[in-house]
Amino acid sequence: MSSLFPLGWEHYLAGGLLLGVGMSLLFVSTGLIGGMSTVFSTVWSFFSSAPYFQQERFVSTRNWRLIYAAGIILGALLWLILLGQPFVTEVPYWRLAAGGFIAGFGARLSNGCTAGHGICGMASLQPASILAVFTFLATAMATAHLVKAFL
Amino acid sequence: MSYRQAAFVLASGILFGFGLALSTMVQPEVVLSFLAWKDMGLLLVLGGAVVVTFAAYHLAPRVMRKPIAGEAFGRHPSEMAVRTLAGAAIFGVGWGLCGVCPGPAIAGLGVGNYPMLVALAGLILGAYAQGRWASHQFNQPQMNTDEHR
Numbered sequence: 001m002s003s004l005f006p007l008g009w010e011h012y013l014a015g016g017l018l019l020g021v022g023m024s025l026l027f028v029s030t031g032l033i034g035g036m037s038t039v040f041s042t043v044w045s046f047f048s049s050a051p052y053f054q055q056e057r058f059v060s061t062r063n064w065r066l067i068y069a070a071g072i073i074l075g076a077l078l079w080l081i082l083l084g085q086p087f088v089t090e091v092p093y094w095r096l097a098a099g100g101f102i103a104g105f106g107a108r109l110s111n112g113c114t115a116g117h118g119i120c121g122m123a124s125l126q127p128a129s130i131l132a133v134f135t136f137l138a139t140a141m142a143t144a145h146l147v148k149a150f151l
Numbered sequence: 152m153s154y155r156q157a158a159f160v161l162a163s164g165i166l167f168g169f170g171l172a173l174s175t176m177v178q179p180e181v182v183l184s185f186l187a188w189k190d191m192g193l194l195l196v197l198g199g200a201v202v203v204t205f206a207a208y209h210l211a212p213r214v215m216r217k218p219i220a221g222e223a224f225g226r227h228p229s230e231m232a233v234r235t236l237a238g239a240a241i242f243g244v245g246w247g248l249c250g251v252c253p254g255p256a257i258a259g260l261g262v263g264n265y266p267m268l269v270a271l272a273g274l275i276l277g278a279y280a281q282g283r284w285a286s287h288q289f290n291q292p293q294m295n296t297d298e299h300r
Contacts, residue, residue, distance in 0.1 A: 004191045007181070015174020016196035020203025022166030027204075028211050029159035031221035034167070036253040040278035048279070050286040064152055064160045069257050071164020076261025078165065079172035086263035091179045091250060093269050099249025100256065100273020101280070103242050107253060108281040110238025112229065114252040117239065118197055121229050123204035128229035128236075135236050136243030143247025144186035 022075075023119055032064065035116025037107035039065040095147075106136075155220045170200075171258040177267075179250030186247050245277070 005012070026034045042062035044053040080086065089096075107113040110132055112121060117136075121129020152160075174196045175181045185193035212224045229235060246252050251259070251270040259267030 005195075006190055007175075007192065009192060009195055012174050012192035012195035013199050015170045015172075015176070016199025017203055018170030018173060019167055019196065019200035020170075020207075022163045022168075022170060023200065023204045024207030024211075025166060026160065026163035027207050027218070027224065028215070029163070029219045029221065030156050031218040031224040032160070033225050033227040034163065035227065036257070037274075037278070039257075040253065040275050041282055043275065044279055044282055048282070050283055051289040052282040052286040064157070067157050067160045068164040068167075071161040072168035072171070072254065072257045073261040074161075075165035075168025075170070076172040076177060076258040077168075078261075079169045080262045084172060084262060087178050088264055089179045089250075089259075089266050091183070091266070093266065096179075096249045096251060096266055096270040097273045099245045099247075100251060100270035101245065101277040102248065102273075103245030103252060104274035104277020105281045106238045106241030106243070106245055106277075107274075108238070108278045109285075110235050110242055112235075112239075113242060113254075114197075114246075115254050116227075117229065119200045119204055120208075120227065122201045123208050124226070125205075126229045128231040131231075132229065132235055132239035135239040136246065139240045139243030140247035141186050141188070141243075143244045144183050144250075145188075147183075147248060148187050 019119065023115075023123075026068075030064075033116075033120050034068065035112055035120055037104070037113040037116060038111075039069050040104055041108055042066075095151075110136075153220065159220050167254065168258045168261055171254055172262050176255045177259040177262050177264055179255075179270075181250075182246075182252075182255070183250040186250070245273075249273075 023034050026032050042058045042065050045058045045062050117129040117132040171177055184190045249270055256267050256271045256274055
């Protein structure tokens with residue numbers, strides 16, 4: 001076990017279950033599906049008149065998605081206050097910027113990310129989402145190995 | 152959206168954000184260590200989240216007529232299409248480069264991980280580029296793959 005989980009496993013499982021509880025509360029209370037990457041398209045519906053951003057599915061969901069995002073920041077802050085310590089990544093800025101841009105483009109093209117396809121799509125057993133998860137895990141692992149070897 | 156619904160959405164977000172911080176997904180180093188096969192923790196995170204969400208998605212519509220503060224249980228069908236998988240492949244390259252996906256980019260701000268702002272800016276700009284690119288196809292209906300497949 002210790003070789004599979006050098007940092008321990010309890011916090012991973014507890015955190016994962018909590019992600020599920022949050023996603024479940026959203027569904028049981030409001031009927032909404034809590035994908036995450038869509039918020040990045042819906043924020044543009046406030047600023048851009050481009051037809052893609054003005055689609056009904058973005059304009060009609062942009063408010064709750066912003067509230068959801070605000071909750072996520074508050075939840076992480078709550079963890080910091082109750083249990084944790086501040087954490088600052090040492091991944092170089094250029095990788096955060098370039099990786100973020102590529103991930104943002106891809107997630108929106110795919111209409112889902114690790115939350116939308118990974119949690120919501122797999123939890124509703126959607127073949128396209130399950131295939132998407134295996135696809136992004138494969139390319140992400142390949143990229144991470146290459147980065148480790150050459151950077 | 153009513154205040155009651157907004158409160159539920161906020162509470163759900165708080166749980167989700169707390170979970171992302173607790174599971175250390177707000178640390179790109181941990182995510183990259185999973186992707187490099189050094190630590191399998193992310194599988195427990197994803198597995199735990201999927202099992203609980205699966206139960207809710209399948210049980211709630213059977214035992215409840217409608218959501219507590221909503222009109223109907225939503226569905227979000229994923230499209231079996233080239234763009235879904237091509238987008239996923241591109242997403243993975245970005246994720247593997249920086250170790251940040253959308254949820255943690257947002258939650259990272261709550262734990263004081265300020266460099267996540269750079270990743271967040273990247274994600275938002277990437278979403279903009281995709282939307283502008285897709286808008287171009289909106290203006291040329293003959294190229295709209297949704298209608299002419």
